[in-house]
Amino acid sequence: MRIIDITRRSARNLKQAKARTLLTALAIGVGAFALTLTLAASNGAQSFVNRVISDNFDPTEIIVAKDESILGRGDTNKPKEYDESFGSAVVNSGASVQIKQLTDKDIQKIRQYPEVSQVREGVTLTLEYITRPGAKKYVANAIDFSPAQNPEVVAGAIVKPLSDKTVLLPEAYVSSLGFKNPQEAVGKSITLAVRKSIDIASILQNGIPSNTNDIQELAKSSSALEQFKIAAVLKKPTTSQPGTELYLFISNKDAKALNDIAKIGTNQYRKYTYAYARVKNGENKANIATVQARLKKDGYTSQSVEETQKFLTQIIDVLKAIVAAFGFIAVIASVFGVVNTMYISVLQRTREIGLMKALGTRRKDISRLFRFEAAWIGFLGGAIGSLAAFLLGTVLNPWITKRLDLGTQKLLIFDLKQISILIVLLVLVAIFAGLLPARKAAKLDPIEALRTE
Amino acid sequence: MIEVKHISKTYGKKDSLVTALNDVSFNIPEGSTVAIIGKSGSGKSTLMHIMSGLDHPNSGQVVIAGEVLHDLKGKAMDAFRANEMSFIFQSFFVEANQTCFQNVSLPLEISELKQRKAKVTEALAAVGLSDKINAKASELSGGQKQRLAVARAIVNKPQLIFADEPTGNLDSVTGDKIIDLLFKLNKTNKNTLIIVTHDDELAAKCQIRITLKDGKIIDFKQRKKVSK
Ligand SMILES: Nc1ncnc2c1ncn2[C@@H]1O[C@H](COP(=O)(O)OP(=O)(O)OP(=O)(O)O)[C@@H](O)[C@H]1O
Numbered sequence A: 001m002r003i004i005d006i007t008r009r010s011a012r013n014l015k016q017a018k019a020r021t022l023l024t025a026l027a028i029g030v031g032a033f034a035l036t037l038t039l040a041a042s043n044g045a046q047s048f049v050n051r052v053i054s055d056n057f058d059p060t061e062i063i064v065a066k067d068e069s070i071l072g073r074g075d076t077n078k079p080k081e082y083d084e085s086f087g088s089a090v091v092n093s094g095a096s097v098q099i100k101q102l103t104d105k106d107i108q109k110i111r112q113y114p115e116v117s118q119v120r121e122g123v124t125l126t127l128e129y130i131t132r133p134g135a136k137k138y139v140a141n142a143i144d145f146s147p148a149q150n151p152e153v154v155a156g157a158i159v160k161p162l163s164d165k166t167v168l169l170p171e172a173y174v175s176s177l178g179f180k181n182p183q184e185a186v187g188k189s190i191t192l193a194v195r196k197s198i199d200i201a202s203i204l205q206n207g208i209p210s211n212t213n214d215i216q217e218l219a220k221s222s223s224a225l226e227q228f229k230i231a232a233v234l235k236k237p238t239t240s241q242p243g244t245e246l247y248l249f250i251s252n253k254d255a256k257a258l259n260d261i262a263k264i265g266t267n268q269y270r271k272y273t274y275a276y277a278r279v280k281n282g283e284n285k286a287n288i289a290t291v292q293a294r295l296k297k298d299g300y301t302s303q304s305v306e307e308t309q310k311f312l313t314q315i316i317d318v319l320k321a322i323v324a325a326f327g328f329i330a331v332i333a334s335v336f337g338v339v340n341t342m343y344i345s346v347l348q349r350t351r352e353i354g355l356m357k358a359l360g361t362r363r364k365d366i367s368r369l370f371r372f373e374a375a376w377i378g379f380l381g382g383a384i385g386s387l388a389a390f391l392l393g394t395v396l397n398p399w400i401t402k403r404l405d406l407g408t409q410k411l412l413i414f415d416l417k418q419i420s421i422l423i424v425l426l427v428l429v430a431i432f433a434g435l436l437p438a439r440k441a442a443k444l445d446p447i448e449a450l451r452t453e
Numbered sequence B: 001m002i003e004v005k006h007i008s009k010t011y012g013k014k015d016s017l018v019t020a021l022n023d024v025s026f027n028i029p030e031g032s033t034v035a036i037i038g039k040s041g042s043g044k045s046t047l048m049h050i051m052s053g054l055d056h057p058n059s060g061q062v063v064i065a066g067e068v069l070h071d072l073k074g075k076a077m078d079a080f081r082a083n084e085m086s087f088i089f090q091s092f093f094v095e096a097n098q099t100c101f102q103n104v105s106l107p108l109e110i111s112e113l114k115q116r117k118a119k120v121t122e123a124l125a126a127v128g129l130s131d132k133i134n135a136k137a138s139e140l141s142g143g144q145k146q147r148l149a150v151a152r153a154i155v156n157k158p159q160l161i162f163a164d165e166p167t168g169n170l171d172s173v174t175g176d177k178i179i180d181l182l183f184k185l186n187k188t189n190k191n192t193l194i195i196v197t198h199d200d201e202l203a204a205k206c207q208i209r210i211t212l213k214d215g216k217i218i219d220f221k222q223r224k225k226v227s228k
């Protein structure tokens, strides 16, 4: 028999048992539905991660640190040996831990690497407050602006590298600081206050006081007030690193200067948790690897953008695996449904099989007839499930995006190629499930099958 | 020429041994009409199954047009059955949910023949079911169903048609019509027609009448010489 005739016959057979076919297909459909949504969600998450990366990182830059634990490596349960570079850093949980930091000496050393074109200290500083005349004081953080970052601008414009004494202000501060709108804020000055760790000038002028009251007075450190011009107002970011949404961006030079004011006299002075080393011709992964190897040899720990991306993707992968496992279980369960349905189909059509065999139908064609029938069920299930997922996703996407505040980012991204592959796989699974019943049909003895009772 | 040589067939083992056929031999010229009669359990169906290659004898040979039927292996046997012979059964075995066209085109699909539409139309016209071509088989009466089965049996012009009690489930008037139809087609198509029946009247119309009893031929009557 020709394949086309077998296909048509098996489709016709399915039509004769519509309810049974549909129910069996629906079981597969549940799996297809879950798997399609999983794929779409992971596509969305992956695209989101890629955007976070490309909006925040320069792929030719490597993050460098001295302490392994800061990049999520090393054993935090083991006592660490002290050296001068130790300083405290706040980890995600809010605890302050002692970690090795990069010093000016380290930065200089890395600058000497022949493959490195530039090293930029990562400076994140807690401002005492920001304000402007007539406005209240607000707490704020400032971070040095990396030219790799591409935040969305509401008003004004970003000049790269950022000019000194200019600031990129998050939109949320606009009305708090008393501006009517973002446009009005651009070009205006705001005051960034940094709490001095100790009043060096006073000590230099007056020496260390002998009287206890005066020492206490001196210890009540004063604030340094710096004027910054607002270069641009930034839209609430959808792709920034979590927790950094309200950061003010200032130039690397300013960030370092303010940081020095805040840290001078403390053990945190000129110590940096991270630095960013730009690699010459860093588009070539081999160059990145060379620098990373060199850093490792010199006792630093480093992470390329690619590794960062992998790290972020890992979390997605775990979630993906969990949902995929459920989809997979649903598919496995539906296999039994297909086996059962196909056995019933063989039983119901015993006579037809007998007649076909008596009329000279080849065994392999009989077997094909049932395998194709199973394939149709798999196809129907896959198509129904993924179509349902697609429709649901299309309806829900705008809502999810709004609820999660994702801006232009879609959470569910459907890929026709992936869906097609999924359906093909489900068809194969269904054919597999139909193998035993098809074999039973092929082996039927026509005389037995045609015996009338 | 169809030669049946010393065919024996037993079922079961030892205590429950049944001898369905016991050293059966006869010759049939091509194009003749043959009736196999005998009491229930005498081995008529078994003989038909062996002559059509559906079943294997314990000993003996069936030679059709010089070829030993049971020497044919899988594929050749299937091809032989698909192209050279056909069946009509007591209980029709038409697919109720399929249309008349689909039922009749089955043998053409099996032997991968072309021009189906024309051949099916011709076969349905021969049995007088032209107007039912797109009707579901379930909508047909018993006699019409058997006519449909006849159309299916003749559609690819086989040399050999086996009919196992083709009128057994029909009233006598309808049954006679089917038999007349089969004889008419035998004349036009020149195929050999082998009918298993209980009906002596029907058997009398056939050129050859073989009577079985307990697996043995007790009577072989050839009414008149058939030209080869
Ligand atoms: N598969 C089988 N297993 C065991 N015995 C069988 C089998 N098929 C047939 N027989 C036996 O062989 C003998 C001949 O059976 P067969 O079906 O050929 O009879 P028949 O002449 O066609 O009878 P009927 O007119 O009732 O159809 C019977 O005794 C029957 O019980």
Ligand SMILES: [Mg+2]
Binding pocket: B044, B045, B046, B164
């Ligand atoms: Mg019988």
